[in-house]
Amino acid sequence: MVTAVDFQQMLRGAALRVTRPRLAVLNAVHAHPHADTDSIIAAVHRELPQVSRQAVYDSLHRLTTVGLVRLIQPSGSVARYEARVGDNHHHMVCRSCAVITDVDCAVGEAPCLTAFHDNGFSIDEAEVTYWGLCPDCFAAKSS
Amino acid sequence: MVTAVDFQQMLRGAALRVTRPRLAVLNAVHAHPHADTDSIIAAVHRELPQVSRQAVYDSLHRLTTVGLVRLIQPSGSVARYEARVGDNHHHMVCRSCAVITDVDCAVGEAPCLTAFHDNGFSIDEAEVTYWGLCPDCFAAKSS
DNA sequence: CCCGTTTCTTGACTGAGTCCAGAAAGCAGG
DNA sequence: CCTGCTTTCTGGACTCAGTCAAGAAACGGG
Numbered sequence: 001m002v003t004a005v006d007f008q009q010m011l012r013g014a015a016l017r018v019t020r021p022r023l024a025v026l027n028a029v030h031a032h033p034h035a036d037t038d039s040i041i042a043a044v045h046r047e048l049p050q051v052s053r054q055a056v057y058d059s060l061h062r063l064t065t066v067g068l069v070r071l072i073q074p075s076g077s078v079a080r081y082e083a084r085v086g087d088n089h090h091h092m093v094c095r096s097c098a099v100i101t102d103v104d105c106a107v108g109e110a111p112c113l114t115a116f117h118d119n120g121f122s123i124d125e126a127e128v129t130y131w132g133l134c135p136d137c138f139a140a141k142s143s
Numbered sequence: 144m145v146t147a148v149d150f151q152q153m154l155r156g157a158a159l160r161v162t163r164p165r166l167a168v169l170n171a172v173h174a175h176p177h178a179d180t181d182s183i184i185a186a187v188h189r190e191l192p193q194v195s196r197q198a199v200y201d202s203l204h205r206l207t208t209v210g211l212v213r214l215i216q217p218s219g220s221v222a223r224y225e226a227r228v229g230d231n232h233h234h235m236v237c238r239s240c241a242v243i244t245d246v247d248c249a250v251g252e253a254p255c256l257t258a259f260h261d262n263g264f265s266i267d268e269a270e271v272t273y274w275g276l277c278p279d280c281f282a283a284k285s286s
Numbered sequence: 287c288c289c290g291t292t293t294c295t296t297g298a299c300t301g302a303g304t305c306c307a308g309a310a311a312g313c314a315g316g
Numbered sequence: 317c318c319t320g321c322t323t324t325c326t327g328g329a330c331t332c333a334g335t336c337a338a339g340a341a342a343c344g345g346g
Binding site: 016073075076092094101102120121129133135138 | 219281
């Protein structure tokens with residue numbers, strides 16, 4: 001369990017000022033993985049009703065650039081955020097209901113994180129998105 | 144080289160009517176891989192100045208759903224289209240200049256196309272996006 | 287060549303996200 | 317604990333990609 005004190009230390013560690021909006025945003029992202037910006041704004045408002053939309057956008061951007069949260073944006077989706085950072089995990093997206101599920105790199109670390117030079121590119125990240133049907137939608141389709 | 148006749152046959156093969164706007168869109172996507180919608184509209188206008196923006200959007204959607212073009216949408220980018228379809232290739236995106244380059248599946252067919260059941264998901268596609276610096280931006284940064 | 291259906295045009299509209307100027311709040315140093 | 321500098325937040329206007337909808341035009345089977 002991550003506490004408010006942990007969030008404070010995360011912010012200080014990233015040389016960011018500790019503000020109520022940022023704490024609420026961190027909290028919301030940890031509580032709702034893969035949530036879109038509107039959901040995060042709603043969650044923040046439950047805690048601090050007066051926080052502006054713009055403050056949430058700004059917090060998310062800063063937290064993303066310092067690496068405390070991660071932005072994911074599957075094709076056809078609005079921006080979503082998650083708190084699992086620093087590990088090499090990927091996502092499965094349901095084509096039917098758009099639910100997103102975490103997936104640890106299926107093939108060990110080998111092919112998907114290897115930074116390599118190809119075509120002269122200097123690669124630093126390989127992002128994998130799996131597309132298909134989640135259990136519920138798969139069952140619904142089969143029946 | 145793909146000719147106008149080929150494009151006609153592609154459309155008929157997909158049970159789509161052959162119209163001038165669609166031919167121009169197909170032509171533009173083949174001529175400008177990874178172009179965004181505005182660039183495609185501009186290219187179409189060079190050929191048929193009176194075609195509406197909406198017709199291009201609609202053509203791209205239909206061509207995408209029948210599989211004649213492929214939509215790619217890297218995080219932070221607007222919709223882009225390409226004509227290479229049906230093969231299992233991926234993309235490298237430059238973090239600095241956003242140029243997109245094709246990449247054949249580096250590890251053969253094995254890990255990235257294998258449809259597998261995991262967490263109950265029924266996966267039908269694995270999309271890989273490599274992030275890094277293109278040769279030019281890498282050289283510019285090093286110097 | 288005609289008619290029914292699909293597609294295109296035109297123009298208003300939506301919704302995520304950005305920009306900006308002034309007000310408020312964090313956080314060193316005393 | 318105050319002071320003052322700096323970063324951050326508020327509020328509101330704005331941008332831009334993409335969508336919606338109604339009527340006009342064009343495709344193509346018969």
